[in-house]
Amino acid sequence: MNVKTAKKPESRIDISYLSKLKMSSFGNDNLYPQNLSAITASSGTGTLCLNRYAKFIEGNGFRDVAFSETVLNREGETADTIHHLLSQDVAAYSGLALHINYNLLGEIVEVQHLPFENCRLEEEDENGYVAHILVHPDWRAKKTRNGKIIKVDDSTVDRIDVFNPNRDVVLAQIEKAGGIQYYKGQVLWVSMAGKNTYPLALYDSVITEMSTDEGLSNVKNRNARNNFLVACMVVVKKGNPRVDKNGNEVETKFIEADDLKKFQGDTNGGKIMLVELEQDEEKPELLKFPVANYDKDFTVTETSTVERIYAAFGQELFYAIRIGKLGFSGQVMCDAYEYYAGQVTNEQRFIERVFDRIFKYWHEPINLRNDFSIQPIKYINSDGTSNAAQ
Incomplete structure (x- = not known):
């Protein structure tokens, strides 16, 4: 068998054009991020691995403490707070989005986190250019405001210009909007899959295993609660x-x-x-009175399912520690932390480049000693020492 004769798998993300909103759908039902979150949340193993993945991406925050404490928006959120939220999105969806506001001089004065799952791409023009990002608080149309469901239509979807910090472009957009008070700003939407491309999550390949993990938990629950x-x-x-x-x-x-x-x-x-x-x-x-217990029948399935989920996140060392294969000690944990901290450097550099793009146009000078580099997370032993990952 070769590539030509092998059975062709289904597309992981179906992209279609929604003429009603003039946008590209994110998945067949336009709910790929939402479906992904629901499946992951139902899997105990998936949730554990995803949280660890996000934790290591966030690391110990920015090396420059002064910058991490810089307030970036009217809500008082600091760079460290925004970084935490972006780390969650990068881990869950392999992408991030930020809402950028300007002053009348065309300078960036505010940066706000925009949930990646709330963003969709406008359809490309004949030149392959995406001019706007469409934002809605809940594409499932289940969220309510004042007791009413927020429908998905032109009246509830914000169509915001894509990030372009060119001063002339910004001022022209402000004028077109009718003044700074009506200007919606811009959205910096970035995908690890590339420009104007919806990303697959790191763990997309084990979504089936996560669903299986939920099923195994249900079997255990029925054995204990309903037998x-x-x-x-x-x-x-x-x-x-x-x-x-x-x-x-x-x-x-x-x-x-x-x-x-x-x-x-x-x-x-x-x-x-x-x-x-x-x-x-x-x-x-x-x-x-015989009692039926099916736990042992699913032992092999459970072991292979959990192992594959850990492997998808690159957390084999943590799995080996969990099952006792490597034992447990401060040194073993230090080594595991140092190893996995090195596995998420691409994600960290992805976030660092985003901050670098924005703060070139910040309205105030930003003095940085180490650019926007992120410190790797460290394992702290009981004696107060940590691993050597730097």
């Missing part, structure tokens, strides 16, 4: 017929549906079930 966990069943003779207050014989079932619930789940484990028999000649018996 019959009685110790045994006692079968006895039925006594005199049951009658109501009028003396009429009443037909009753041995076990009612509600009675069965009393023997299900972890809080009802170890109880004894009593069953009455119709025929007097039958003697009482003590019968073992």
Whole structure:
């Protein structure tokens, strides 16, 4: 078999043109980031690995402490706060977006984080140029304001100019908007997949495994919460017929549906079930009540699923530590931290380049000793020492 004869996989992101909004959809239903987040959130292993990935991208923040404390917008958010939010987006979606505001001199005066999952690309023109980024608070159309659902249409979608800090361009846009008070600013939308290209998340290839991880958790939950966990069943003779207050014989079932619930789940484990028999000649018996537990049947599946999720994030060392393959010590953790800190340098440089593009046009001088470099995270031992990653 070769590439030509191999079965062709489905496209990971289907891109189509939505004429209603004149935009490129992000996935077949335009909800790739939202679907990605939902699947990841349902997987305990996926959530753990994603959080660790974001943590290492953020590192220990900017080397230049003075810059990290610089206030970047009217909400009082600092560069360090914005960096934290961008690290989350880069980890989750392999992209980021920032909302940029200018003054009447064409200088950048405000930078705000814009959730990457809220942004979509306008359709390219005949020259391949994307002029606007479309922004909506919830492309699923489930979020509400004042009790009303925010629909996805021209009245709720903001169409904002793409980032272009050229002074003449900015001033022309301000004039076109009717003044600075009506100007929406610009959006710096950047993808690790390249210019004007929707990115695949780092872990896109193991989305199936994450869904499987959720299914395995459901099986365990059902075993613990919904299985019959009685110790045994006692079968006895039925006594005199049951009658109501009028003396009429009443037909009753041995076990009612509600009675069965009393023997299900972890809080009802170890109880004894009593069953009455119709025929007097039958003697009482003590019968073992089998309990079905499927955990062992899924052991191999669970192990391979978890391992693949860790591998997709490049966290094999942490997985080896988890299963006891490498043991656990301060030195082992230091080595793991140092190794993984080196694995996220591309993502960190991606963020550093974004800050560099913006602060060339900041309205005030920014004095930096080490550019916008990000410090790698360090493992702190119990004695206060850390790993040597720098």
